[in-house]
Amino acid sequence: MMRDIKTREGFEFWDKLNTLPRYAFLLSPSGNSVQKFEDKALGNWIDVHEAQKVVDQAQDRIGELQEDLERQKRYVEINGNSAHGKHMEGQRYRDERDALQLRLNAADQALxxxxDGFSLLSLEAxxxxxxxxxxxxxxxxxxxxQGVTGGPITTQKERTVAALKPLSIEPDHQIPGTSGMRLNMLANQGE
Known part of the structure; x- marks a missing residue:
């Protein structure tokens, strides 16, 4: 609520306080008593009980406005969580997913x-x-x-024949992820 001096909106409680009767006090001529009289021009005192009534009304209105404000805050929070909040959370998940997909694509391309390089290398080898x-x-x-023995040419021929023999590869009896030493030993012993 905005305060407007012309329409007096927002000044309701101030105006109520100002409409309370104002009192002035005079000492009696004998000096033994004080007299109270209503005087708008000279009076600076108001009845505290009447002022308390106006303040109580103002406090009630403030309480109502605070409750309304809290309701509005909850409404905004609920709607924020259900609409915009969920949208933002979904957007964050999509951004993370997209970033991970980009990393995966880059790793896949590098692989x-x-x-391809390994295949070309293997092909060339x-x-x-x-x-x-x-x-x-x-x-x-x-x-x-055949049968000519001795000399460097014969030695080189023997080395060439040995190099051209196919390799014999022993079967591996090892369980993947283990050292397999005991299994290989048992397999070689025929157990």
Whole structure:
């Protein structure tokens, strides 16, 4: 509520206090008593009981306004929680989800690029192994004689034949996530 001096809105209780009778006090000529008389011009005193009635009315109105204010605050809070508050919370979750999705996409792309690079590297390594194996086999074909022993060429031929043999890989009896030492030992013992 706004206070307006022209319409007197917001000055109701002040006006009520000002309408209370004002009293002045005079000492009697004998000096033995005090006389009270109503005087709007000279009186500066009001009856405290009448003033208390006006203040009580004002306090009742203040209490009503405070209760109304608290109701409005609860209403705003409830609506804020149910509408805007939930919207903002949902927006925060969407922002977090989007940020995580961006991180996931970036990691996935980096993994794809690394995988592509690894695939190309593996392909190149396989191509080079095939090329080297062909060269070694071609080198062995230059020396078809078996049984010639001794010398650096024979030693190199033996090393080349050993390098060209396929690897034999023992099966792994280990449980994933364990050292598997005891299981491998038992498997090798035939238990």
């Amino acid at each position: 794809d690029e690394a995988d 396989g191509r080079r192994m095939d090329l080297l194996e062909g060269l070694l086999r071609g080198w062995l074909d230059l020396f078809p004689k």
